Amino acid sequence: MNALILIAEDESEIAEIIRAYLEREGFRTIHAANGQTALEFHRALRPDLVLLDVSMPCVDGWGVLAEIRRRDQTPVIMVTALDQDLDKLQALRIGADDYVVKPFNPVEVVARVKAVLRRSGTTDAAIIRIGQLEIDIDGHRASVMHGGQAENIGLTLTEFRLLVHMARNPTRVFTRGDLVDACLPGAEALDRTVDSHMSKLRRKLDQAGATGMPEGVRGVGYRLASHS
Structure with missing residues (x-):
């Protein structure tokens, strides 16, 4: 099956835009509206990549990223409105593979997803x-x-x-x-x-x-x- 992308984003409109662009490129998607659900989906569905917002209810993005890294090396791209260098450094220090700042171009997000999947060795099935x-x-x-x-x-x-x-x-x-x-x-x-x-x-x-x-x-x- 084609790569499964977990979209962890509490703003439904943003999540829907990302989902539409990813599915147009052939990816499968699943949406989690809070950090706890994101962790549950990660454990149960084993997505190929996680798009992770920092400002999430229940468990914030930093907490979700840290827990994912305790479990395995699933690629993670942080998606957030925070654009300070310290935030980017923290994301990379905890183990994020890439970082996208809001507002963003959805086409760029899809390109980042493809690039990270290529680097991680995950490809879409033909x-x-x-x-x-x-x-x-x-x-x-x-x-x-x-x-x-x-x-x-x-x-x-x-x-x-x-x-x-x-x-x-x-x-x-x-x-x-x-x-x-x-x-x-x-x-x-x-x-x-x-x-x-x-x-x-x-x-x-x-x-x-x-x-x-x-x-x-x-x-x-x-x-x-x-x-x-």
Whole structure:
């Protein structure tokens, strides 16, 4: 699976902006609104990188960073409004891998995440597996495994784009607008256009044995699967 980024940020609007930019680049994300939750998610989910705000409720960012460093060497990027040199030095002394000061450009944050992951040896997988479904992104191929044998699925370019986009975060519910923006550039943002592509994709997956994918969520949109 693609790298999982834990966003520890108590300001929901900032967290949502970071999440949107990271997921657009194919990362999986999880959000913690306070330091205690961040530590619980870190222990349970073992993220590949943590974006960590300093001014967090319950346990502040310094405390979260120190505890993470007692546990392991998960890469951590501090995200904060504090721009004093002493704060930067403290972050690096405790064990942060990088430091981003608010207000920031989300594109820069994504670039920092990629750079730190490269330095740490963590890379995005070119193959995504969800149950029997296997997606080879570089090979532009999707297949369903049956007893060790792969049955290839003939998908159009748009169907493949939709499948890959949802597979990168399979339990997330995507609105039709999300899918148009990410996978149908230049297309009319019509619900029936998305529904038509998703219906054809579901039929092909069903025929290959990956039944029930993607799922329609009434009044919202689609998700690939209930469980990743």
